[in-house]
Amino acid sequence: MTQHVMVLGGGVIGLSCAFELRRRGFPVTVLEQGRCGGQASGAAAGMLAPYSENTEQPDPFFQLCLQSLNLYPNWQQAVKDVSGLDFEYSATGSLYVHYHEADVLAMRSRQSWQDDYGAASELLDGRRLRELEPHIAPEAAGALYYPGESHVYAPGYVKALEEACRKLGVEIRDGLGEVQVTRWSGGAEVCCPLSGGTFRSDKLVVASGAWAGLMEAALDMRIPVYPIRGQICAYETPDMPVRHMVFCSQGYVVGKRNGSLVCGASEDIAGFETSVTSKGIDRLKSWNGKLFPFLGGMRPFHEWAGLRPATHDGFPLLGASSRSDSLLFAAGHYRNGILLSPVTAHVIADLMEGRETTGLPLGAFAPERF
Numbered sequence: 001m002t003q004h005v006m007v008l009g010g011g012v013i014g015l016s017c018a019f020e021l022r023r024r025g026f027p028v029t030v031l032e033q034g035r036c037g038g039q040a041s042g043a044a045a046g047m048l049a050p051y052s053e054n055t056e057q058p059d060p061f062f063q064l065c066l067q068s069l070n071l072y073p074n075w076q077q078a079v080k081d082v083s084g085l086d087f088e089y090s091a092t093g094s095l096y097v098h099y100h101e102a103d104v105l106a107m108r109s110r111q112s113w114q115d116d117y118g119a120a121s122e123l124l125d126g127r128r129l130r131e132l133e134p135h136i137a138p139e140a141a142g143a144l145y146y147p148g149e150s151h152v153y154a155p156g157y158v159k160a161l162e163e164a165c166r167k168l169g170v171e172i173r174d175g176l177g178e179v180q181v182t183r184w185s186g187g188a189e190v191c192c193p194l195s196g197g198t199f200r201s202d203k204l205v206v207a208s209g210a211w212a213g214l215m216e217a218a219l220d221m222r223i224p225v226y227p228i229r230g231q232i233c234a235y236e237t238p239d240m241p242v243r244h245m246v247f248c249s250q251g252y253v254v255g256k257r258n259g260s261l262v263c264g265a266s267e268d269i270a271g272f273e274t275s276v277t278s279k280g281i282d283r284l285k286s287w288n289g290k291l292f293p294f295l296g297g298m299r300p301f302h303e304w305a306g307l308r309p310a311t312h313d314g315f316p317l318l319g320a321s322s323r324s325d326s327l328l329f330a331a332g333h334y335r336n337g338i339l340l341s342p343v344t345a346h347v348i349a350d351l352m353e354g355r356e357t358t359g360l361p362l363g364a365f366a367p368e369r370f
């Protein structure tokens with residue numbers, strides 16, 4: 001008998017799981033306390049950058065990120081085809097800029113293991129860097145170029161996912177206020193104190209982002225997920241002066257197709273507060289000017305913040321509970337939830353079909369490992 005699945009949370013992770021589950025024939029309901037995509041997912045810069053984001057070693061998290069990058073071309077096409085919406089999937093490649101000749105050693109050691117995992121990277125000197133990015137600061141000494149990294153327009157991507165889910169027949173219930181889990185074994189049940197409503201299903205997928213940690217008592221387990229605020233801003237530029245995603249040790253600049261330049265992002269602990277601070281944005285502005293001097297005299301036209309779902313060990317909670325057949329987790333994707341959305345959806349849908357996704361060290365993400 002086909003199992004009915006409830007997904008708790010309508011961010012990129014919950015919607016991706018719902019999309020993939022529905023494509024495989026499961027009846028799915030998404031329960032969202034606010035607006036779908038209204039939290040971290042709609043705030044993200046949309047970079048799909050496993051090499052630039054994982055600089056140390058090919059650990060299980062890097063492998064998860066890489067598998068997701070490889071799924072993206074087909075995945076984004078499927079979301080686009082079903083939704084009828086475009087979200088600017090752009091295979092621009094990225095540049096990780098360094099300022100000192102001595103940094104070349106670190107770049108080389110990174111390159112030596114990442115190229116074994118398909119990075120096909122190229123170490124550029126200053127002259128070659130300036131050919132690719134003519135407006136880069138004169139102080140930039142060179143860069144590591146990753147041709148395979150790409151990006152999407154994150155708010156558009158989440159909107160397309162929501163639309164694709166609706167078109168496939170996923171039931172989306174948003175604006176519910178906090179949804180509380182009241183049963184997670186032998187089937188699932190949740191209640192919505194605001195409306196007094198109750199929902200039941202065979203399976204429950206917890207995809208509640210930075211709020212997952214608030215469910216420790218209801219689920220009777222440790223869930224060390226907590227919010228890390230990211231502040232970010234965008235500049236309006238008429239002539240697309242930045243061609244790639246450009247990273248440095250202090251931040252990044254991504255040019256979007258509409259001409260805006262998205263520059264991020266700070267990391268601070270502020271509970272569930274999503275306002276921006278002048279300290280956070282000023283720090284971004286200062287680094288943006290060091291990367292691209294023409295930004296030094298400009299004011300961002302948009303400043304915003306979102307809450308990244310961080311975990312104690314930096315890995316998401318991904319997979320089935322060891323204590324109940326009814327409970328699964330897809331939470332804690334921290335800085336890479338946009339990138340990780342396809343692989344997360346595949347892992348959850350595979351588990352629901354009773355098979356394991358091959359080629360991934362999923363034990364490292366076991367929900368009850370804490």
Ligand SMILES: Cc1cc2nc3c(=O)[nH]c(=O)nc-3n(C[C@H](O)[C@H](O)[C@H](O)COP(=O)(O)OP(=O)(O)OC[C@H]3O[C@@H](n4cnc5c(N)ncnc54)[C@H](O)[C@@H]3O)c2cc1C
Nearest residue numbers: 009011013033039041045046047209230306336337338339
């Ligand atoms: C500034 C910034 C830049 C970023 N840039 C990138 C990037 O370039 N690339 C990348 O891959 N990632 C990026 N990220 C990270 C990425 O945004 C997150 O990892 C991802 O959005 C997490 O998705 P999620 O669905 O788990 O969380 P969310 O998008 O936060 O969604 C969780 C949803 O669950 C709902 N919810 C919570 N509790 C309940 C409840 N009890 N009942 C019902 N609903 C509930 C919330 O309202 C929310 O809508 C960035 C994040 C930030 C903040």
